[in-house]
Amino acid sequence: MPPIPLQNSHFTLDVSGIAGFLGASQAISGMESVHFYKYRRFLGFHNTPGSYNTAQHYGRLARGAVWDGLFPGNNDEPAIFLRLDGERGPKYRSIASGTEIINIGHVGHILAQYCRGHYVRPTQGWWSEDKNIRITKAIDVTIVGLHGDGATMEASLANGRNHVANRPKLESEEGTMNRETQSEGDTVSKGGAASDRQSESANGKGTSIVVSDVTNGTNTKGPDAMDAHAQQQNTSETRVQHPANIRSSPWTHALALFASLFSIAGCVVCGVYREWFAFALILLGILCNGIACLLIGRAQISFQHPEPSPHSPPGDGLLDDGDQFIVLKGCEKAVNYVVKGRIIVKYGESRAFHRIGVSAVLLTIQFIGQLFIIPRSRLFGQIIFLSTLAVSWLSNCSLSSINKEELQMMVILNTLPFSKPAPKREDNTLDLRKQRLNFTKFTMPTRTSAVVFATLCALPLNYLKNLNYQQRIKHIRGVLGSSLPKNTPAWDEWMDLVPERVGELLWVSEHPDSELLSQLPRGSKITEIGDKKLLEDLLQDAKNAFDCFTSTHEWNETTGFFVLRRDPQCFA
Numbered sequence: 306m307p308p309i310p311l312q313n314s315h316f317t318l319d320v321s322g323i324a325g326f327l328g329a330s331q332a333i334s335g336m337e338s339v340h341f342y343k344y345r346r347f348l349g350f351h352n353t354p355g356s357y358n359t360a361q362h363y364g365r366l367a368r369g370a371v372w373d374g375l376f377p378g379n380n381d382e383p384a385i386f387l388r389l390d391g392e393r394g395p396k397y398r399s400i401a402s403g404t405e406i407i408n409i410g411h412v413g414h415i416l417a418q419y420c421r422g423h424y425v426r427p428t429q430g431w432w433s434e435d436k437n438i439r440i441t442k443a444i445d446v447t448i449v450g451l452h453g454d455g456a457t458m459e460a461s462l463a464n465g466r467n468h469v470a471n472r473p474k475l476e477s478e479e480g481t482m483n484r485e486t487q488s489e490g491d492t493v494s495k496g497g498a499a500s501d502r503q504s505e506s507a508n509g510k511g512t513s514i515v516v517s518d519v520t521n522g523t524n525t526k527g528p529d530a531m532d533a534h535a536q537q538q539n540t541s542e543t544r545v546q547h548p549a550n551i552r553s554s555p556w557t558h559a560l561a562l563f564a565s566l567f568s569i570a571g572c573v574v575c576g577v578y579r580e581w582f583a584f585a586l587i588l589l590g591i592l593c594n595g596i597a598c599l600l601i602g603r604a605q606i607s608f609q610h611p612e613p614s615p616h617s618p619p620g621d622g623l624l625d626d627g628d629q630f631i632v633l634k635g636c637e638k639a640v641n642y643v644v645k646g647r648i649i650v651k652y653g654e655s656r657a658f659h660r661i662g663v664s665a666v667l668l669t670i671q672f673i674g675q676l677f678i679i680p681r682s683r684l685f686g687q688i689i690f691l692s693t694l695a696v697s698w699l700s701n702c703s704l705s706s707i708n709k710e711e712l713q714m715m716v717i718l719n720t721l722p723f724s725k726p727a728p729k730r731e732d733n734t735l736d737l738r739k740q741r742l743n744f745t746k747f748t749m750p751t752r753t754s755a756v757v758f759a760t761l762c763a764l765p766l767n768y769l770k771n772l773n774y775q776q777r778i779k780h781i782r783g784v785l786g787s788s789l790p791k792n793t794p795a796w797d798e799w800m801d802l803v804p805e806r807v808g809e810l811l812w813v814s815e816h817p818d819s820e821l822l823s824q825l826p827r828g829s830k831i832t833e834i835g836d837k838k839l840l841e842d843l844l845q846d847a848k849n850a851f852d853c854f855t856s857t858h859e860w861n862e863t864t865g866f867f868v869l870r871r872d873p874q875c876f877a
Contacts, residue, residue: 309578309683327355328694328698330355332353332359333362334701334704335702335705336704338704340389345561346598348561348565349597350592350598351567352591352594352693353590354694356675357669361665363661363664364662365378367661367662367665368658383650393409394410394414394624395627397413398788399621400622400760400765409624413624417624418710420629421445439846443749444629444630446749448632448634451620451634451639451643564696564700567692571587580682586690589671594668597664600660605650605652607648608717613637613641614637618765620637620639620640621635623759630755646721754853758851764811774812786800795831795837803844806821806822819852819855822847
């Protein structure tokens, strides 16, 4: 056997006091991405730093008095604990029902972040070349087309409330739920009956997404039993077995694989040179971290949302996120995915939580071993031990740099009814760059014009045509009033004028002229000059919004719908 390097050195590296703490945040953050990639949980077999803090963090997933004593802290739901739920979304206002939710859930938050970011490319502002248009703060309006399942759409047809033409069908082929996006863009009905495609479904093998519909607490499909909360409600779940069939950066997985190989190599080298203390601790670190990654990554991610009545009015509504508006177009069930849906994480039976607790205990034992055994090793073994920690730390840094919200949006886009699922590459991963999204984004010059434009785009006109004129005006006034200021003379008069004039342009005038919106009333009660000027500006904003709507939507005589233009001149 060759001589042991540095065997005559009297210097020792006492790393036992810090090895269990340093790099913990990167290790915890890196493990949070384990659910998004199909084989990611198998790449955790390396000697990683921060074992003590990692054990204390994930040990709180375990349920039971013993585990609560070992790992004290809040026992949040797994979805909140893994940061897949818990964020507050924007304000929601339904057009037809008048339902108003101050803050929707995590899915709405992810959608709002997606629309706010650079992911949805905005169209050019139609007002950009007109110097006479008042510009305060540019506000984005994103129109999101949604669709529901066949049962809901069929019931909507039977009740004469279908308000969006050419709804895509929802089908399951070869065990995968595929959705077709709208062929003619987002549409708004003005009159007449609309025709829908009925949903088709078939069961197959090799499923990657399973839809489980639950009525009155009975699971009609799928082997897993619903939790108590879901059983008490009329709910549905879309279960994603491999949410992530998403291709990650090759460098990320390559670095994780290299960290595993490096730890194994370090373990072998320590065995060759009979550095048994370092050998034992490196091997223990490989097994403890690998087992923890396997057990935590075995969770089942699902999307849960209330099941609406088949007689529910259209779910078209408006999300108010402060500096942007999102128009949701679709049936009640489809909109519920965003407004009332939530991500849940299931680990199956209770023994799965006990296994996570055991893995956390193993990580704690690893930390104690580092505390007492590594100082007993010689300098060469300590260097090898530190080297494995350093390489694993680099791998964890690479994983923690991944944008988790972006990954969640990728899963949501491909699972919920926003678009046609992304095509698959030859390696069976999703090519998200070719995904067809039913998103259209506009930029408006003022908040007032943005609210009016978003309201016009969100109106389910085919549903409103069954109501009397005053009820229609009431719906418009309710939406405008929920997103704009109140209790000032100018705004009060504007709120009295604009809904009436919009209703006249939509349902009364044979040849609507948007100039009606900008005209000051003859019997105005406003006496202050400043308030009159403000009212003029606000009325002009409403006119500009109506002009933008008519320039970006065209009337289709055949279908009787306002159809979003594919190539209007105002588009970039």
